[in-house]
Amino acid sequence: MREKIIVALAVAAAGLLAYDLYQIFLVLPDEAMQGAIYRIIFFHVPAAITGMIGYFVALTLSILYLSSGKLRFDSVAASVIEVSVVFSVVNIVTGSIWARIIWGVWWTWDYRLTSQLVCILIFAGYLMMRRAIEEPTQRARLSAALCIFGCIDVVIVWKSIEWFRNLHPGPVLSIRTGGGNIDPAMERMIYFNLLAILMIAAALVLIRTRQETTAREIDSLRRLAHAA
Amino acid sequence: MDARNFTFMFYGFLAAWLIVLVYVISLARRGARLRKELDDVRRLVHSNQSSQTSGLEERVR
Numbered sequence: 648m649r650e651k652i653i654v655a656l657a658v659a660a661a662g663l664l665a666y667d668l669y670q671i672f673l674v675l676p677d678e679a680m681q682g683a684i685y686r687i688i689f690f691h692v693p694a695a696i697t698g699m700i701g702y703f704v705a706l707t708l709s710i711l712y713l714s715s716g717k718l719r720f721d722s723v724a725a726s727v728i729e730v731s732v733v734f735s736v737v738n739i740v741t742g743s744i745w746a747r748i749i750w751g752v753w754w755t756w757d758y759r760l761t762s763q764l765v766c767i768l769i770f771a772g773y774l775m776m777r778r779a780i781e782e783p784t785q786r787a788r789l790s791a792a793l794c795i796f797g798c799i800d801v802v803i804v805w806k807s808i809e810w811f812r813n814l815h816p817g818p819v820l821s822i823r824t825g826g827g828n829i830d831p832a833m834e835r836m837i838y839f840n841l842l843a844i845l846m847i848a849a850a851l852v853l854i855r856t857r858q859e860t861t862a863r864e865i866d867s868l869r870r871l872a873h874a875a
Numbered sequence: 876m877d878a879r880n881f882t883f884m885f886y887g888f889l890a891a892w893l894i895v896l897v898y899v900i901s902l903a904r905r906g907a908r909l910r911k912e913l914d915d916v917r918r919l920v921h922s923n924q925s926s927q928t929s930g931l932e933e934r935v936r
Contacts, residue, residue, distance in 0.1 A: 681880070682880045683880045683881045683884045684880035684883055684884045684887075686884050686887075686888075687884060687887040687888070690887070690888065690891045691887075694891065730898075733894060733895065733898045736894055737890075737891045737894050737895065740890045740891070740894065741887045741890060741891050744883055744886050744887040744890060745883075745887060747883060748880050748883050847895070851898070851899070851902065854902055854906070855902065857906075858902070858905060858906055858909055861906075861909045861910070861913055862909060864913060865909065865912050865913050865916050868913075868916040868917060868919075868920050869916055871920055872916065872919050872920045872923055
């Protein structure tokens with residue numbers, strides 16, 4: 648069943664991405680000020696939103712683990728965070744390439760960029776910490792605590808373009824601004840690409856969760872072998 | 876399409892997909908390693924159980 652869902656998600660994402668790429672490159676016009684480079688927004692923004700959604704899903708799962716003690720919640724949270732970190736890295740790298748052309752620099756210590764970098768470092772630390780702790784219950788408890796702490800930074804990343812004066816552009820999506828900051832056809836493509844990237848992320852989380860289950864099975868079999 | 880920034884736009888798309896591709900490859904390799912490890916541990920448990928059973932049978936005899 649899980650395999651069928653993964654294949655269905657991958658096929659649907661590939662179909663949607665093919666349509667999106669056609670629209671992005673051949674239908675949508677260049678942006679008046681930025682030229683062709685603005686098209687990076689169609690991956691930069693969906694990758695950021697995918698990462699943030701992932702961190703909040705992991706936050707929910709971590710709270711569920713702390714309240715129920717079920718290790719399954721911890722496994723799924725770790726899988727979601729790993730995939731979210733990948734998309735956050737995509738976000739920061741594509742943003743850096745866009746910045747090189749528009750700002751003339753690869754990087755600046757702006758609130759948005761810095762808080763996003765800190766977010767990646769916190770959750771990369773989360774993944775490294777999990778490798779360092781062998782005892783599953785202790786690992787799950789500390790991971791859940793770090794995830795809750797890390798999500799404070801995710802809120803700062805999200806709101807930084809409203810709270811602080813930034814070099815990074817302000818909100819453009821109409822769900823945050825009420826409309827008027829982006830052409831509706833361009834905004835629609837951001838949502839379409841977001842849907843495709845969310846489907847890819849969901850497929851990757853399913854694959855990663857299965858690996859976590861296998862790792863737990865290996866752990867319990869090892870204990871059985873040592874006990875015998 | 877405006878050719879001014881096309882190269883950097885291409886780098887952006889390439890970087891995005893390259894990062895995802897590297898992750899997918901690492902995921903596939905990790906999956907293969909875990910499957911092998913699971914098979915090895917299963918064999919170990921199985922051999923332990925069968926040696927215990929044969930030891931028990933000898934003691935009963």
